[in-house]
Amino acid sequence: MTTVSQDLRRDLAAIGRRFYDRGWMWATAGNLSARADESSFWITASGVSKGDLGPADFVRVGLEDGEIRERGRPDAKPSAEVAIHGAIYRTQPGATACLHGHSVEAILASRGRDPIVLPRVEMIKALGIWDDGTPAAVPVFTNHPDVASIGQAVETFLRDHPRPLPALMVRDHGITAWGARLADALRHFEAVEFLLMLLARGF
Numbered sequence: 001m002t003t004v005s006q007d008l009r010r011d012l013a014a015i016g017r018r019f020y021d022r023g024w025m026w027a028t029a030g031n032l033s034a035r036a037d038e039s040s041f042w043i044t045a046s047g048v049s050k051g052d053l054g055p056a057d058f059v060r061v062g063l064e065d066g067e068i069r070e071r072g073r074p075d076a077k078p079s080a081e082v083a084i085h086g087a088i089y090r091t092q093p094g095a096t097a098c099l100h101g102h103s104v105e106a107i108l109a110s111r112g113r114d115p116i117v118l119p120r121v122e123m124i125k126a127l128g129i130w131d132d133g134t135p136a137a138v139p140v141f142t143n144h145p146d147v148a149s150i151g152q153a154v155e156t157f158l159r160d161h162p163r164p165l166p167a168l169m170v171r172d173h174g175i176t177a178w179g180a181r182l183a184d185a186l187r188h189f190e191a192v193e194f195l196l197m198l199l200a201r202g203f
């Protein structure tokens, strides 16, 4: 288990560098997580640049209670947005990874849209939908300083929508995408960012 967890954290750190370089994780924004086992997941510690993550910059928390199970270093605290990740893992049993960023394009695209209907261009295939009539709408949640309340709103929505698009938006904040494997979460995140970039540029 230790070896597997170390690998997960290294994989997430590599994604953090990639997203930071793309301008999706300015300052210390954004957070990345992956299931460690059936009852807990690793998530980035708060207050660290996602462009410079190491295995010590993660905290393992309980999936049901959000309690800290393990820290990469003694002062590591989980991201405040752990509540959103927990809501996704509890309602999406097949999800093993969640990625969250703060991009300029996502904020621009969310202005005046609720939900955000994604344009049906080629990239939408990366989300597993095409022109079969499946709605390609990203739900938009109100941003709030009390992140736990956002997590509750996300959990309620996902319980009421059993087969959601694997992504959501918090208004004026950023998107979170998930997937059955880390590679799926990455593909979903990048595809939604691409589609939001189109909307932000007036498509």
Ligand SMILES: [Zn+2]
Binding pocket: 029, 030, 031, 081, 100, 101, 102, 173, 174
């Ligand atoms: Zn955030």
